[in-house]
Amino acid sequence: MTRTLRRILPQILTLAVLVALVSLFFPQFLSVDYQGGRLSGPVIDVLKRGAPVALLAVGMTLVIATRGIDLSVGTIMAITGATAAWALASGWGAAAAVLLALMAGLACGVWNGCLVALIGIQPIVATLILMTSGRGIAQLITEGRILTFTDPGFAWLGSGILLGLPVPVYIWVGTAIAVALLMRRTALGLLVESIGINRSASALAGINATVLLIAVYVASGLCAALAGIIATADIRGADANNAGLWLELDAILAVVIGGNSLLGGRFSVAASVLGAMIIQTIDTGILLAGFPSEYNLVIKAGLVLMVLLVQSPNLAGHWYALRRHVRRRREPAPSDRSAP
Amino acid sequence: MLLTIRSLSKSFPGTRALDAVDFDLAAGEVHALLGENGAGKSTLIKCLTGAYSRDAGEIRLDGAPVSPASTSEAQELGIGTVYQEVNLLPNLTVAQNLTFGREPRRFGLIDGRAQADMAREMLRGYGLDIDVTRDLGSYSVAVQQVVAIARAVALSGKVLILDEPTASLDAAEVRMLFDVVRDLRDRGLGIVFVSHFLDQVFELCDRLTVLRNGQKITTERVADLDRVKLIGHMLGRELDDAIETAEHSPAAAQEAPEILRFEGIGRAGVVAPFDLSVRRGEVIGLAGLLGSGRTESAELLFGVRTAQTGTARDADGPVAHATPREAVRAGFGFAPEDRKTDGIVADLSVRENIILAMQARRGWTRPIPRAEQARLADEYIAKLDIRTSDAEKPIGELSGGNQQKVVLARWLAMNPRFLILDEPTRGIDVGAHAEILRLIRDMTDAGMSMLVISSEFDELVAAADRIVVLRDRRHTRELTGAEVATDEIVRAIAAADPREAAAS
Numbered sequence: 001m002t003r004t005l006r007r008i009l010p011q012i013l014t015l016a017v018l019v020a021l022v023s024l025f026f027p028q029f030l031s032v033d034y035q036g037g038r039l040s041g042p043v044i045d046v047l048k049r050g051a052p053v054a055l056l057a058v059g060m061t062l063v064i065a066t067r068g069i070d071l072s073v074g075t076i077m078a079i080t081g082a083t084a085a086w087a088l089a090s091g092w093g094a095a096a097a098v099l100l101a102l103m104a105g106l107a108c109g110v111w112n113g114c115l116v117a118l119i120g121i122q123p124i125v126a127t128l129i130l131m132t133s134g135r136g137i138a139q140l141i142t143e144g145r146i147l148t149f150t151d152p153g154f155a156w157l158g159s160g161i162l163l164g165l166p167v168p169v170y171i172w173v174g175t176a177i178a179v180a181l182l183m184r185r186t187a188l189g190l191l192v193e194s195i196g197i198n199r200s201a202s203a204l205a206g207i208n209a210t211v212l213l214i215a216v217y218v219a220s221g222l223c224a225a226l227a228g229i230i231a232t233a234d235i236r237g238a239d240a241n242n243a244g245l246w247l248e249l250d251a252i253l254a255v256v257i258g259g260n261s262l263l264g265g266r267f268s269v270a271a272s273v274l275g276a277m278i279i280q281t282i283d284t285g286i287l288l289a290g291f292p293s294e295y296n297l298v299i300k301a302g303l304v305l306m307v308l309l310v311q312s313p314n315l316a317g318h319w320y321a322l323r324r325h326v327r328r329r330r331e332p333a334p335s336d337r338s339a340p
Numbered sequence: 341m342l343l344t345i346r347s348l349s350k351s352f353p354g355t356r357a358l359d360a361v362d363f364d365l366a367a368g369e370v371h372a373l374l375g376e377n378g379a380g381k382s383t384l385i386k387c388l389t390g391a392y393s394r395d396a397g398e399i400r401l402d403g404a405p406v407s408p409a410s411t412s413e414a415q416e417l418g419i420g421t422v423y424q425e426v427n428l429l430p431n432l433t434v435a436q437n438l439t440f441g442r443e444p445r446r447f448g449l450i451d452g453r454a455q456a457d458m459a460r461e462m463l464r465g466y467g468l469d470i471d472v473t474r475d476l477g478s479y480s481v482a483v484q485q486v487v488a489i490a491r492a493v494a495l496s497g498k499v500l501i502l503d504e505p506t507a508s509l510d511a512a513e514v515r516m517l518f519d520v521v522r523d524l525r526d527r528g529l530g531i532v533f534v535s536h537f538l539d540q541v542f543e544l545c546d547r548l549t550v551l552r553n554g555q556k557i558t559t560e561r562v563a564d565l566d567r568v569k570l571i572g573h574m575l576g577r578e579l580d581d582a583i584e585t586a587e588h589s590p591a592a593a594q595e596a597p598e599i600l601r602f603e604g605i606g607r608a609g610v611v612a613p614f615d616l617s618v619r620r621g622e623v624i625g626l627a628g629l630l631g632s633g634r635t636e637s638a639e640l641l642f643g644v645r646t647a648q649t650g651t652a653r654d655a656d657g658p659v660a661h662a663t664p665r666e667a668v669r670a671g672f673g674f675a676p677e678d679r680k681t682d683g684i685v686a687d688l689s690v691r692e693n694i695i696l697a698m699q700a701r702r703g704w705t706r707p708i709p710r711a712e713q714a715r716l717a718d719e720y721i722a723k724l725d726i727r728t729s730d731a732e733k734p735i736g737e738l739s740g741g742n743q744q745k746v747v748l749a750r751w752l753a754m755n756p757r758f759l760i761l762d763e764p765t766r767g768i769d770v771g772a773h774a775e776i777l778r779l780i781r782d783m784t785d786a787g788m789s790m791l792v793i794s795s796e797f798d799e800l801v802a803a804a805d806r807i808v809v810l811r812d813r814r815h816t817r818e819l820t821g822a823e824v825a826t827d828e829i830v831r832a833i834a835a836a837d838p839r840e841a842a843a844s
Contacts, residue, residue, distance in 0.1 A: 187699045187707040190692060198685045204644065204676060205750065206668035206700040265687045 109221025
């Protein structure tokens with residue numbers, strides 16, 4: 001337990017500093033109201049709005065741990081959202097719509113996984129195929145329109161309240177905990193890390209690298225499907241062109257802010273979802289702090305850069321060297337003076 | 341003295357890699373740097389070449405104190421290094437590699453003809469007649485090695501460090517390399533030679549320095565030292581028990597029951613179909629020249645490559661071994677030749693590397709309890725004398741011999757009935773070498789059967805009960821009983837090849 005804590009400490013500290021920074025500009029940031037059976041306030045808003053990226057980050061963490069990357073998750077959100085909306089519009093009911101959307105996400109994951117693990121295409125290229133072509137598939141499902149629906153049961157998944165908290169919060173937290181436990185309480189985590197570090201040595205040790213690789217892309221597809229369901233339910237409609245647009249990049253960023261190496265190997269799901277919360281805190285914080293909207297992306301870029309710089313092990317080395325250098329200058333050594 | 345090192349120290353968390361080491365290198369000498377894995381050879385070299393910064397001590401080059409902060413700075417000072425794995429760019433031409441970073445220019449553009457001339461000039465005196473405009477990668481490792489030396493000498497020109505330069509060369513190539521090195525010595529360079537091959541040290545070097553556990557043990561003239569004394573210095577103990585492994589009892593293994601029978605195993609273009617019968621508790625050696633199909637045979641048996649023909653049977657019927665997973669399930673194990681790329685999982689801990697195969701066989705749903713993992717790791721760290729500060733250290737930080745022992749531990753923990761070891765002692769030091777040979781003995785005494793591949797015939801003769809000789813991707817002969825001898829292997833390889841016999 002302490003090892004897990006030590007692993008995610010930088011992300012927790014970063015989040016704390018960000019919250020403090022936002023509170024400086026917007027003092028009510030941490031205030032939470034309880035009205036009519038629901039909690040509300042900026043923090044609750046961050047937790048809810050961060051749900052899609054947090055879910056994507058969970059799946060992305062596993063893919064990146066195997067030294068891969070999944071660029072198609074934003075598109076899978078659009079496909080699964082369109083599938084769910086289509087099912088609802090055809091009168092299938094909420095449960096069937098959720099199931100169908102998950103099946104679509106699973107199919108997308110199997111497709112990506114097979115391209116990577118069986119055919120051996122590089123992950124970035126393999127998933128780029130679905131990323132670019134998938135929106136076309138989503139448009140075919142919605143027939144080019146924005147498919148809207150009124151099913152209150154399905155909409156509850158996006159905007160409902162359970163015990164005071166928005167339903168999406170339960171979904172992403174539950175998914176993250178379930179996946180983290182699945183990885184650490186079974187041997188899956190070790191096996192995934194092992195094939196990410198050295199696939200050929202792992203295969204020689206008898207690990208079924210092919211099946212595991214497909215499985216992580218399937219997991220990523222399922223997480224994207226959940227994100228797609230939430231996004232669709234929230235706006236009560238499927239927009240094939242804009243649902244999940246560019247979110248794959250936020251998900252990758254969340255994994256990186258979570259301190260996971262893009263070269264595969266050791267991973268932490270908890271750190272990745274914290275990374276997603278860091279990104280959402282920045283997004284929400286900028287809005288609340290009241291900067292003119294044209295500054296938003298620049299400020300976000302600056303903050304993300306700072307977060308990554310502070311966490312960089314390389315920079316830590318430079319800091320150390322700099323401090324030593326300064327100390328040495330303060331106490332002048334005789335050899336320094338004699339030097340020309 | 342050309343290079344003087346005084347009380348150099350370097351620590352890493354948990355270990356003192358170098359402890360007040362002194363080292364002298366004269367101009368015009370070849371000075372061997374010897375020691376077991378983890379003795380501090382690489383650390384010393386890395387301090388010299390600026391890859392590490394030292395904690396304490398002094399390095400003087402031509403009398404002036406130096407402290408290179410990077411390899412390029414060391415090069416400018418005159419200290420050049422050539423590593424075992426040539427660190428040049430195989431996809432560039434020889435000329436581009438040689439002139440890299442200081443290409444001759446004409447109107448701001450690289451002048452290809454001048455570059456080629458410059459490269460030819462640099463290679464003169466190395467007895468190398470090659471086309472410098474061809475890609476470096478199209479030449480043999482030995483040629484690449486010489487090109488790397490030429491580059492290092494041209495850039496630096498005072499001290500040349502050769503870090504295991506001969507590890508992947510054959511005998512003729514080693515001879516060629518040694519001619520080059522002797523020539524450079526006569527030109528007045530100081531050469532540091534790191535190698536595990538003691539024969540080569542005695543053949544080439546003028547003096548040698550032995551390190552052990554980060555300390556300098558001795559520096560002596562090679563002519564004044566005999567082999568037994570040298571190995572004693574390196575191990576810190578007498579050699580008797582290290583060579584005792586040579587005795588074995590082939591007769592007992594010959595009568596043991598057959599546990600596995602492979603028939604007609606083969607794959608077109610890889611290895612011609614061969615039969616192999618494996619008896620309980622015996623060591624089968626595979627001998628042959630490089631490229632004769634030794635490793636490929638092992639890969640077919642373990643399912644790394646799928647055999648197109650042939651069957652495997654044991655007492656209970658057919659055995660599936662088309663993939664490594666099936667082979668593991670059938671009770672096989674395989675420690676591959678290249679442990680960095682195929683053996684270890686570098687960022688995982690020693691513990692995780694040891695339990696990896698066992699966990700893979702149990703399946704992901706049944707994790708080995710943490711306490712059991714720790715127990716297994718500690719057991720094998722003690723049993724195989726794996727030198728590590730603790731079981732949680734990433735295996736990538738261990739020395740080569742200890743990495744090899746962890747890979748062995750991974751398979752021993754599975755208690756396989758048939759274990760394949762491909763070059764189990766390559767690139768590891770004398771001490772670990774003897775320990776691994778002794779382990780092979782212990783395991784076969786306990787009933788495990790082994791297939792050992794090695795290009796050191798002495799080692800095969802010492803370890804194996806019988807030896808299968810390969811030539812041109814074909815199993816040509818099997819040596820048993822009194823035939824298990826080095827000269828017999830050489831004769832079998834030579835006699836089996838009529839073309840070679842006609843050519844020589």
